[in-house]
Amino acid sequence: xxxxxxxxxxxxxxxxxxxxxxxxxxxxxxxxxxxxxxxxxxxxxxxxxxxxxxxxxxxxxxxxxxxxxxxxxxxxxxxxxxxxxxxxxxxxxxxxxxxxxxxxxxxxxxxxxxxxxxxxxxxxxxxxxxxxxxxxxxxxxxxxxxxxxxxxxxxxxxxxxxxxxxxxxxxxxxxxxxxxxxxxxxxxxxxxxxxxxxxxxxxxxxx
Amino acid sequence: xxxxxxxxxxxxxxxxxxxxxxxxxxxxxxxxxxxxxxxxxxxxxxxxxxxxxxxxxxxxxxxxxxxxxxxxxxxxxxxxxxxxxxxxxxxxxxxxxxxxxxxxxxxxxxxxxxxxxxxxxxxxxxxxxxxxxxxxxxxxxxxxxxxxxxxxxxxxxxxxxxxxxxxxxxxxxxxxxxxxxxxxxxxxxxxxxxxxxxxxxxxxxxxxxxxxxxxxxxxxxxxxxxxxxxxxxxxxxxxxxxxxxxxxxxxxxxxxxxxxxxxxxxxxxxxxxxxxxxxxxxxxxxxxxxxxxxxxxxxxxxxxxxxxxxxxxxxxxxxxxxxxxxxxxxxxxxxxxxxxxxxxxxxxxxxxxxxxxxxxxxxxxxxxxxxxxxxxxxxxxxxxxxxxxxxxxxxxxxxxxxxxxxxxxxxxxxxxxxxxxxxxxxxx
Ligand SMILES: Cc1cc2nc3c(=O)[nH]c(=O)nc-3n(C[C@H](O)[C@H](O)[C@H](O)COP(=O)(O)OP(=O)(O)OC[C@H]3O[C@@H](n4cnc5c(N)ncnc54)[C@H](O)[C@@H]3O)c2cc1C
Ligand code: SF4
Ligand code: SF4
Ligand code: SF4
Ligand code: SF4
Numbered sequence: 001x002x003x004x005x006x007x008x009x010x011x012x013x014x015x016x017x018x019x020x021x022x023x024x025x026x027x028x029x030x031x032x033x034x035x036x037x038x039x040x041x042x043x044x045x046x047x048x049x050x051x052x053x054x055x056x057x058x059x060x061x062x063x064x065x066x067x068x069x070x071x072x073x074x075x076x077x078x079x080x081x082x083x084x085x086x087x088x089x090x091x092x093x094x095x096x097x098x099x100x101x102x103x104x105x106x107x108x109x110x111x112x113x114x115x116x117x118x119x120x121x122x123x124x125x126x127x128x129x130x131x132x133x134x135x136x137x138x139x140x141x142x143x144x145x146x147x148x149x150x151x152x153x154x155x156x157x158x159x160x161x162x163x164x165x166x167x168x169x170x171x172x173x174x175x176x177x178x179x180x181x182x183x184x185x186x187x188x189x190x191x192x193x194x195x196x197x198x199x200x201x202x203x204x205x206x207x
Numbered sequence: 208x209x210x211x212x213x214x215x216x217x218x219x220x221x222x223x224x225x226x227x228x229x230x231x232x233x234x235x236x237x238x239x240x241x242x243x244x245x246x247x248x249x250x251x252x253x254x255x256x257x258x259x260x261x262x263x264x265x266x267x268x269x270x271x272x273x274x275x276x277x278x279x280x281x282x283x284x285x286x287x288x289x290x291x292x293x294x295x296x297x298x299x300x301x302x303x304x305x306x307x308x309x310x311x312x313x314x315x316x317x318x319x320x321x322x323x324x325x326x327x328x329x330x331x332x333x334x335x336x337x338x339x340x341x342x343x344x345x346x347x348x349x350x351x352x353x354x355x356x357x358x359x360x361x362x363x364x365x366x367x368x369x370x371x372x373x374x375x376x377x378x379x380x381x382x383x384x385x386x387x388x389x390x391x392x393x394x395x396x397x398x399x400x401x402x403x404x405x406x407x408x409x410x411x412x413x414x415x416x417x418x419x420x421x422x423x424x425x426x427x428x429x430x431x432x433x434x435x436x437x438x439x440x441x442x443x444x445x446x447x448x449x450x451x452x453x454x455x456x457x458x459x460x461x462x463x464x465x466x467x468x469x470x471x472x473x474x475x476x477x478x479x480x481x482x483x484x485x486x487x488x489x490x491x492x493x494x495x496x497x498x499x500x501x502x503x504x505x506x507x508x509x510x511x512x513x514x515x516x517x518x519x520x521x522x523x524x525x526x527x528x529x530x531x532x533x534x535x536x537x538x539x540x541x542x543x544x545x546x547x548x549x550x551x552x553x554x555x556x557x558x559x560x561x562x563x564x565x566x567x568x569x570x571x572x573x574x575x576x577x578x579x580x581x582x583x584x585x586x587x588x589x590x591x592x593x594x595x596x597x598x599x600x601x602x603x604x605x606x607x608x609x610x611x612x613x614x615x616x617x618x619x620x621x622x623x624x625x626x627x628x629x630x631x632x633x634x635x
Contacts, residue, residue, distance in 0.1 A: 034463075036501045040553075041530025041545035042413075047553060055551050086413065086530065088464035 002108035004205065009065075011204075016065040023203040025099030026092045033057040039083035039093050049076040053083055053093050056100070069109040074101035075116040106205070118145060130181030131188035136171060137179065209308055211285065211392040213242055215301050216630055218623045219394035220244065221292050224252020225609055226601025226616040227400035228274045233620035234398075235283040239627055242392065243278075244290045244306055249352035250275065252402050253602075254609060256335060256426065258433040261481040261608070262512045268351055270609070275353045288354065293389070295397060295578035299596030300630040302394045305577075310385035312359035317380040319347060319355045326375035327368050331360045333437075336430045339445075340437035345372045350435055359383075395630045396596040396623035399576060399588060400616060403567040403602035406461035406468055413531035414460065414563060420446035421541050421560050422532060424460075425478050428562045432485040442489045444560050446539035451560035452490050455543055456482065457529050458500040462566030470585045473606040475564035476504045480516045482562065487521060497523045497558065499543065525554070532561060567606040596626040 012019040020027040033054065040052030051059065051073040059068050074097045083093040101117070104110040110117050119142060126138045143158070144151030155162075165171035182188060199205070213219075216239070220231045223245030231243045249255075257267045278284055287308060294305040313323075323345040330341035335349050344360035357380075363369035364383050373381040405426045408416035416422050421444050423431075434440035444451045456479040461467040480503075483496035503524075505513035516522055530545045541561045546553050573582020580599075581591035587606075588599025600619035601612035 034501065035548050036459075036528035037526075037546045037548045038528045038530050040551065041527070052546060052551060054546065054548070086466075088459070088466065088528070090465040 005107040005109060008107060014063055016063045016068070017061050019065075020060050020100070020103075023205060024096065024103045026095045027099060029091045029096060030057050030060050032089050032091055034089055036088060038086045038088065039091075042082040042086050044080060044082065045076050045078060049073045053097060056097070057091075066109075068100065069104040069107065070111060072111045072114050074098070074104070075110070075114045077101075128189070128192060130179055131185050132180070132182050134175055134179045136173070136175045140176075209287070209388060209390055211242060211287070211306075211390050213240065213285075213392040213394060215393045215395040216240065216627050216634075217242060217392070217394050218396050218398065218620075218627060219292075219295075219302070219304055220398045220400060222252065222400035222402055222601075222603065223247070223250040223286070223288070224400060224402045224601065224612075225254045225271070225274070226402065226603070226612045227252070227398070228271075228278060229613045229616035230398040230400055230600050230620040230623070231284050232274060232277050232281065233617050234624055235281045236277075237620075237624055239283065239624060241284045242394070243284055243286045244292055245286065245288045246291050246401075247348070248288050248311060248356075248358045249348045249354065250278070250286065250288070251349075251351075251353070253426075255349060255351070256337075256429060258429045258436075258485065259481065261477050262509055264481070264484065272351065275351075278353070286354070293577055295597070299626050300395050300633075302397060302596065303391055304394055304397070305389055305391050307387065307389050309387055310361070311356070312361075312364065312383055312385050313357045313380050314382050314385075315354075315356070315380075316378045317356045317376075318378055319357060320377070321347075321357075322375045322377065323357060323359070323372040323381060326371045327363065329360075329363065329368055331362065336437045337424075337427050339427060339430060344368070396598070396626040397578070398598050398600050398616070398619045398623050399571075399580075399603050400600040400619075401569070401571045401603045403606065404570040406472075406566040406568050408460060408563050408565050410467060411461055411563070414457065414529070414561075415532050415534065416563060419532065419534040419539075419541060419561075420444070421451075421534070421539055422563065423560065424563050424565045425456075425475065425482065426565065428482055428485070432482070432489070442486065442560075444539070449559070450490070452486075452493050453495050453557075453559045454483075454486050454497070455541070455556070455558040455561045456496060456498045456564055457543075457561060458498065458503075458564045459528060460563035460565050463501065468566040468568055468585060470566075470587075470606065471504060472566040473504065473506070474608045475566065476500070477509050477512065477608065479562070479564045480505065480513055483516055483519070483522045487519065492521060495521050495523070497525060497556070499525045499527055499529050499545070501526070501528050525556075527554075567602060569603055571603070596623070598622045 143154035332338040430436035486494040572586030598619035
């Protein structure tokens with residue numbers, strides 16, 4: 001368990017709803033849910049995950065902190081926005097789901113090896129390195145995430161797409177060795193740091 | 208030319224539904240002069256289009272009939288039909304109203320003999336049955352219409368058929384030269400009772416009202432159950448006329464929804480509970496109803512009614528707002544998709560027919576009322592001193608059942624009477 005998590009448990013005791021309201025993106029909307037079920041019924045991923053949004057919101061109010069934060073449900077959201085357009089209470093459901101995932105990640109509670117989470121981490125690290133996404137590196141690290149031989153298999157399966165992109169000049173092999181970044185890499189890093197500070201302050205997070 | 212005798216001691220009542228009729232009667236029976244303005248060709252409003260009333264399950268005709276008799280017998284009430292108020296100016300105790308009267312092409316000599324109907328062939332959509340069937344273009348709007356006077360559809364004017372209808376009338380009641388006219392008259396106070404209209408179900412995209420034959424609205428279902436309705440009282444599927452024995456009701460269709468109507472329409476839970484009785488009445492133990500709901504709002508005394516329906520083994524309740532409807536292309540059955548809140552189970556349930564318990568919205572929204580008026584965010588008239596001598600009544604002020612609409616109409620009549628009494632004291 002991370003220190004941030006211990007501190008959060010301390011701070012909010014049994015009031016998980018309050019914790020979500022203060023610390024999760026759009027979390028203040030959770031209490032507006034009237035449990036009608038439209039979001040769950042509209043979610044294309046519904047049959048494949050443990051808890052549909054409506055149930056997650058109920059669990060938050062019921063104080064089921066561990067079940068919610070360790071769940072992989074939020075990570076399954078594809079951002080299709082079906083739920084948002086239909087919710088009679090106009091809850092920004094998609095954003096809350098991503099907010100919950102992000103919060104669980106920061107506390108170190110998110111499920112290990114969950115593919116969306118792994119990809120999210122890769123994408124982020126790739127992006128902040130140069131201030132620009134290096135697609136070649138990103139795809140390769142994705143292919144090779146489950147080991148070398150699986151990586152070769154994945155890469156071979158995608159080779160026609162890769163060659164096509166090469167021909168269309170959408171993919172530059174030299175990016176692997178000398179990736180080009182943005183003009184002011186330092187500036188980007190400073191900006192991200194500042195953003196993180198502001199976010200932490202707003203969410204009463206210290207870590 | 209229509210003559211309207213009125214002074215600033217006259218009360219103008221706009222809308223001749225159960226609320227407007229009640230307000231007019233209360234005021235007239237207290238000795239005030241009333242002009243009752245109704246847009247339709249007859250009085251009664253939406254109530255006359257219901258099959259039965261909750262909670263007692265009696266026929267609306269009896270309640271209406273008593274009121275109509277009182278109106279007929281009261282010389283203080285002047286009724287204008289096919290008339291719409293287009294403007295109200297002035298202030299409490301001194302209003303001037305402009306009223307546009309559309310031509311009916313039939314005058315007061317009509318005896319409702321029906322000869323003109325027989326003389327014409329052309330048919331027009333029948334608004335009394337929400338256009339689910341057609342009527343001849345010379346018609347009586349409904350069996351118990353008041354005034355009992357026929358109407359000629361404007362499309363007949365200037366045609367050979369129009370002349371045929373005129374020739375068939377032995378009483379010289381058909382006047383094809385009638386024109387639209389606008390009259391102006393005085394009033395001291397106004398009761399605004401223009402009632403409600405069903406929310407446009409086609410706007411609820413995932414339910415496919417405009418795409419699937421077997422998705423209908425609750426108001427249409429009232430007409431299906433009524434012997435005077437388009438199917439002669441048989442509950443049938445629009446797609447193939449087959450008996451609809453497995454009926455789904457979807458609550459809050461358009462209500463309690465930030466994307467549609469924000470308010471709870473208050474009567475639709477009771478309306479659906481009532482309508483499960485229609486299914487049982489038609490098919491006995493073979494008829495099944497399923498009510499999909501967020502929560503059942505059977506207010507105060509209606510709770511008993513709810514408990515009775517709940518005890519019926521042929522009525523099931525699913526706590527869930529349906530997410531979407533799809534149609535089985537071959538059978539035209541409707542399949543409801545959603546998640547049951549009690550246990551979060553997914554379902555895909557097949558039904559013969561779906562009834563959308565559509566919400567009520569004001570038929571004339573606050574902003575469209577041709578006078579200065581304070582209305583809430585849904586367009587219902589508020590009780591506000593800024594409205595001066597203009598008072599909302601019935602469903603123009605709130606989504607209400609008949610009982611409460613009548614109470615609200617009586618209250619508005621009393622307020623209007625007080626304004627008139629003040630005028631009379633000053634002038635007297
Ligand atoms: C599906 C359904 C079932 C229902 N069943 C029941 C039930 O069983 N029991 C019960 O108690 N209630 C029931 N209700 C509620 C009931 O219909 C209302 O309470 C009732 O109609 C209210 O009457 P009203 O006079 O206020 O409005 P309305 O009935 O809407 O009458 C308004 C009148 O004003 C006229 N008008 C509109 N605009 C203008 C204008 N600009 N100028 C002049 N006139 C105008 C209209 O033509 C109409 O005649 C039901 C409602 C629904 C939707
Ligand atoms: S659709 Fe909105 S109100 Fe309904 S259960 Fe989902 S979040 Fe709650
Ligand atoms: S946005 Fe996410 S939670 Fe919402 S319906 Fe789509 S996949 Fe489901
Ligand atoms: S208009 Fe003439 S023919 Fe038609 S019903 Fe009236 S009296 Fe009879
Ligand atoms: S009365 Fe019932 S169906 Fe109608 S809006 Fe309210 S809760 Fe929904």
